[in-house]
Amino acid sequence: MKKTVTLTLAALVCSIAANAQDAKKYPDPEPMRPAMSEYWTPQPKVVTPGKYSPTEVPSDAIVLFNGKDLSAWRHDNGQDAQWTVKDGVMTVDKSKGDIVTKQPFGSFQLHLEWRVPEGIEGTSQARGNSGVFLQDKYEVQILDCYNNETYVNGMTGSLYKQTPPLVNAMRKPGEWNVYDIIYTAPVFKEDGTYLYRPYVTVIQNGVLLQNHTEILGTTEFIGFPRTVVHGDGPIRLQSHGDPSAPISFRNIWIRPL
Ligand code: MG
Numbered sequence: 001m002k003k004t005v006t007l008t009l010a011a012l013v014c015s016i017a018a019n020a021q022d023a024k025k026y027p028d029p030e031p032m033r034p035a036m037s038e039y040w041t042p043q044p045k046v047v048t049p050g051k052y053s054p055t056e057v058p059s060d061a062i063v064l065f066n067g068k069d070l071s072a073w074r075h076d077n078g079q080d081a082q083w084t085v086k087d088g089v090m091t092v093d094k095s096k097g098d099i100v101t102k103q104p105f106g107s108f109q110l111h112l113e114w115r116v117p118e119g120i121e122g123t124s125q126a127r128g129n130s131g132v133f134l135q136d137k138y139e140v141q142i143l144d145c146y147n148n149e150t151y152v153n154g155m156t157g158s159l160y161k162q163t164p165p166l167v168n169a170m171r172k173p174g175e176w177n178v179y180d181i182i183y184t185a186p187v188f189k190e191d192g193t194y195l196y197r198p199y200v201t202v203i204q205n206g207v208l209l210q211n212h213t214e215i216l217g218t219t220e221f222i223g224f225p226r227t228v229v230h231g232d233g234p235i236r237l238q239s240h241g242d243p244s245a246p247i248s249f250r251n252i253w254i255r256p257l
Pocket of ligand 1: 129130131139141142238240
């Protein structure tokens, strides 16, 4: 009987101690602001790309935009994509929002061409902002970085808010830029952490911007990358809310790997 009472008392003391620890107050973390994950130096050097030769579509590629229609795309709400198609080019309609491919993809090689309109105005992120999201999670930035500085991990060809591009290989507004993106999809453990993180290589106008870069997690405007378990996902093209004139795309194809 005495032993039982002693054990009960010991359990009570432990419980009180644990509750006291639970009740201990620690400082709240400071709320994250967007600028906390942006940095401006060193600015990558400017490289003038060589002449561009239009790339013909490889025989095994899936064509995502052939200049005629947006049949491979839709909006988030399931509606048909409503960006403007004219003269073989599609142009962002900022009133309609992002578009995503109807087909989801795993690892792939993606080719797309994009053009900032001549005479575009604005500074930093508010000039020709768009982006291509890999598996709908990880953004490779599209922006007019021709004579337009911004935080380096938000430049053209950055893995947005993560890794700056190796160099700045922009063409002038009015000229076509070419992205070739090689992406390796992640593999997850059963506990929801990465077994293998995703990787990306980005080439702009024949110049290497990302060299098999490890992707740390999802693209977040505020805060740190997160680990989110996912399978195959669509390619997303961003309709950014900045007030500058909208950019255009053409010749988009993908080769699943
Ligand atoms: Mg963007």
